[in-house]
Amino acid sequence: MKLKLLPKFVLSLGVLGVALTVTISLFSYLSSKEYLEEMYAQRVISGSKSVAAMLDITDVRRILGPGGENSEEYRRVEAMLNTLKKDGDITYLSLVIPDEDSVTFYIDTCVQELGDDPANKLAYGTNVLYTEAAYDEIDLQKYYDVWDLYAENKGTDKPLVTDNSYGYNYTAVSPILDEKGEAIAEIQYILDMQKVRDHLNSFLYTMLGISCSIICIALLLYMMLVKWMVLNPVEKLSRFTTEIIQSGDFKKQEIVISTKDEIEDLGNSFNVMLKKLETYIENLTAVTAEKERIGTELNVATHIQSSMLPCIFPAFPDRNELDIYATMTPAKEVGGDFYDFFMVDKRHIAIVMADVSGKGVPAALFMVIGKTLIKDHTKPGRDLGEVFTEVNNILCESNDNGMFITAFEGVLDLVTGEFRYVNAGHEKPFIYRKGKGYEAYKIRPGFVLAGMENIRYKEQMIQLDIGDKVFQYTDGVTEAMNKDNQLYGMDRLHHILNQQCQTCGPEKTLELVKADIDAFAGDNNQSDDITMLCLEYTKKMEG
Amino acid sequence: MTINKKLEAAKLELLLEGRLDTTTSPMLEAELKQSIEGVTELVFDFEKLEYISSAGLRILLAAQKIMNKQGSMVVKNVNEIVAEVFEVTGFSDILTIE
Numbered sequence: 001m002k003l004k005l006l007p008k009f010v011l012s013l014g015v016l017g018v019a020l021t022v023t024i025s026l027f028s029y030l031s032s033k034e035y036l037e038e039m040y041a042q043r044v045i046s047g048s049k050s051v052a053a054m055l056d057i058t059d060v061r062r063i064l065g066p067g068g069e070n071s072e073e074y075r076r077v078e079a080m081l082n083t084l085k086k087d088g089d090i091t092y093l094s095l096v097i098p099d100e101d102s103v104t105f106y107i108d109t110c111v112q113e114l115g116d117d118p119a120n121k122l123a124y125g126t127n128v129l130y131t132e133a134a135y136d137e138i139d140l141q142k143y144y145d146v147w148d149l150y151a152e153n154k155g156t157d158k159p160l161v162t163d164n165s166y167g168y169n170y171t172a173v174s175p176i177l178d179e180k181g182e183a184i185a186e187i188q189y190i191l192d193m194q195k196v197r198d199h200l201n202s203f204l205y206t207m208l209g210i211s212c213s214i215i216c217i218a219l220l221l222y223m224m225l226v227k228w229m230v231l232n233p234v235e236k237l238s239r240f241t242t243e244i245i246q247s248g249d250f251k252k253q254e255i256v257i258s259t260k261d262e263i264e265d266l267g268n269s270f271n272v273m274l275k276k277l278e279t280y281i282e283n284l285t286a287v288t289a290e291k292e293r294i295g296t297e298l299n300v301a302t303h304i305q306s307s308m309l310p311c312i313f314p315a316f317p318d319r320n321e322l323d324i325y326a327t328m329t330p331a332k333e334v335g336g337d338f339y340d341f342f343m344v345d346k347r348h349i350a351i352v353m354a355d356v357s358g359k360g361v362p363a364a365l366f367m368v369i370g371k372t373l374i375k376d377h378t379k380p381g382r383d384l385g386e387v388f389t390e391v392n393n394i395l396c397e398s399n400d401n402g403m404f405i406t407a408f409e410g411v412l413d414l415v416t417g418e419f420r421y422v423n424a425g426h427e428k429p430f431i432y433r434k435g436k437g438y439e440a441y442k443i444r445p446g447f448v449l450a451g452m453e454n455i456r457y458k459e460q461m462i463q464l465d466i467g468d469k470v471f472q473y474t475d476g477v478t479e480a481m482n483k484d485n486q487l488y489g490m491d492r493l494h495h496i497l498n499q500q501c502q503t504c505g506p507e508k509t510l511e512l513v514k515a516d517i518d519a520f521a522g523d524n525n526q527s528d529d530i531t532m533l534c535l536e537y538t539k540k541m542e543g
Numbered sequence: 544m545t546i547n548k549k550l551e552a553a554k555l556e557l558l559l560e561g562r563l564d565t566t567t568s569p570m571l572e573a574e575l576k577q578s579i580e581g582v583t584e585l586v587f588d589f590e591k592l593e594y595i596s597s598a599g600l601r602i603l604l605a606a607q608k609i610m611n612k613q614g615s616m617v618v619k620n621v622n623e624i625v626a627e628v629f630e631v632t633g634f635s636d637i638l639t640i641e
Contacts, residue, residue, distance in 0.1 A: 336597075355597060356597075357597035357598055357600060357601040358565065358597065358598045358601060359565050359598070402601050402602075402604055402605035402608070403601060404597075404600070404601060404604060406597065406631075406632055424633070425631065425632035425633040425634070426631070426632075427631060428631070445630060445631055445632065445633040445635075445636075446633050447632075447633035447634070447636055447637060448600070448604075448632050448633060448634070451604050451633075451637070452604075452608075452637060475596070475597070479594075479596070487594075487624075527564065527565070528565075528596070
């Protein structure tokens with residue numbers, strides 16, 4: 001549920017306020033109640049005792065005796081008790097004699113000024129059965145308790161509390177003792193507690209009412225304060241940001257908040273951020289434009305590079321003496337690998353496989369130079385060692401960046417099957433011998449091209465027969481890596497060539513090897529160019 | 544890749560750990576550019592080097608060229624994979640490998 005800030009503030013504070021009010025009111029109510037009840041308990045007990053003590057024993061005897069109802073003493077004591085009742089605001093005050101199952105009233109006070117109805121006044125000698133008077137079993141037990149106390153010449157120490165249809169009352173009884181300390185009658189002293197209860201209840205309601213009003217007013221004021229001091233500035237900031245986001249216009253926008261507090265700081269920070277964002281976006285736009293330009297150029301470079309490699313197959317549709325296929329899969333946009341093949345003359349085909357150190361545009365540029373030099377220097381009948389020696393020296397002259405090329409070049413005589421080759425630090429080729437399968441062919445390593453001047457390269461020779469194949473590649477093949485940082489390696493290459501490619505032509509062979517590398521590397525990013533070339537000697541050329 | 548450098552007077556020893564390839568070789572190039580001046584004895588310890596690519600070879604070649612002029616350079620504790628790269632590329636002919 002999403003709530004705005006103001007309702008959140010109000011809700012939380014409201015809950016707090018209500019909890020506080022209820023707690024305080026209840027506490028005050030309970031402590032007042034306890035205090036008042038204690039006070040009334042004392043009043044009722046001490047009241048009954050005082051009245052009992054006040055009465056003269058001879059008067060009481062006379063009242064209780066025969067004809068006591070019409071005696072002078074009766075009138076005097078009744079008048080006195082009435083006065084006490086009136087002055088002390090006593091609910092019921094009576095002179096009684098309890099028995100084990102009933103109580104007999106001798107004087108029952110009645111003060112009309114207090115609202116007493118003379119019709120309800122119990123006449124002298126009225127006997128009331130406990131079972132008639134009691135409201136319920138518990139009440140009845142109280143009458144018996146009083147009787148028990150009376151039998152022991154005692155009164156109550158604590159008020160008897162009754163709360164029924166007769167009202168909510170505190171009752172105390174005190175015996176009137178004769179000279180021997182025996183009870184001859186007792187004073188029944190009853191206070192109406194309903195007034196106290198009403199008072200307490202109205203106290204509680206008033207308290208709750210006042211507190212609630214105060215809380216409501218405080219909340220209202222607080223809401224206004226929060227709205228003015230916090231919400232308005234925050235809303236302003238929020239509107240401002242929304243506008244900016246919607247319009248996407250960061251320029252020359254500013255927000256002014258002057259609350260002299262954290263929100264003002266926030267607003268200021270926001271302005272600073274906007275300015276920075278503006279500059280940042282300007283820079284980003286420039287950088288992006290530049291990047292796009294470079295990207296376009298790189299794309300062009302990639303295109304130029306790939307178009308420099310012979311890529312139309314079949315390469316020599318009118319020659320049935322050979323079949324050739326080559327591929328390059330660059331790792332970055334522009335790679336450093338290259339292959340080449342061309343007819344040196346009618347009976348000689350040259351193949352080149354090379355890898356320039358490093359990657360990207362510098363490597364590609366160096367590759368172009370290397371490729372052109374090798375092709376230009378390969379002449380019919382010329383020693384390949386000489387070719388590389390000369391190319392190396394030329395490359396060294398214009399190589400300030402310390403780049404170098406590993407390269408392999410071979411020239412096949414289609415008439416004799418003589419395959420002359422030279423190596424400059426490149427991988428060993430695989431040679432397929434009909435009926436024997438592929439083997440990595442150990443050749444002189446030779447030092448890389450452009451590494452150092454005046455290196456002498458030597459040409460070597462191997463005799464190929466009809467159906468033999470040469471497979472050459474770059475380290476992107478053998479060093480393709482899987483997720484566990486394992487290298488593809490010579491063994492896997494050897495395996496796939498012999499398992500699946502023995503009877504395949506060059507195109508199918510490269511396809512199968514590439515598929516095997518891809519399966520091995522999985523999702524792992526290709527880290528180096530993958531370049532392969534396969535040449536098959538299919539038919540002797542007629543001399 | 545990490546490079547541990549020990550420089551004692553004119554002797555610089557670099558202990559390489561990890562893979563020296565296109566992405567990591569600029570680190571080594573920068574390190575050499577900064578430290579190689581005045582060094583007469585440069586030692587590469589490849590005990591913990593797992594792999595070297597052509598980009599790494601380029602840095603070694605450049606270092607070798609500089610050290611040809613101002614002293615000597617030695618590569619030691621070369622593992623099998625790296626040794627094979629040196630062998631295949633002919634680098635074993637121009638580097639002093641111990």
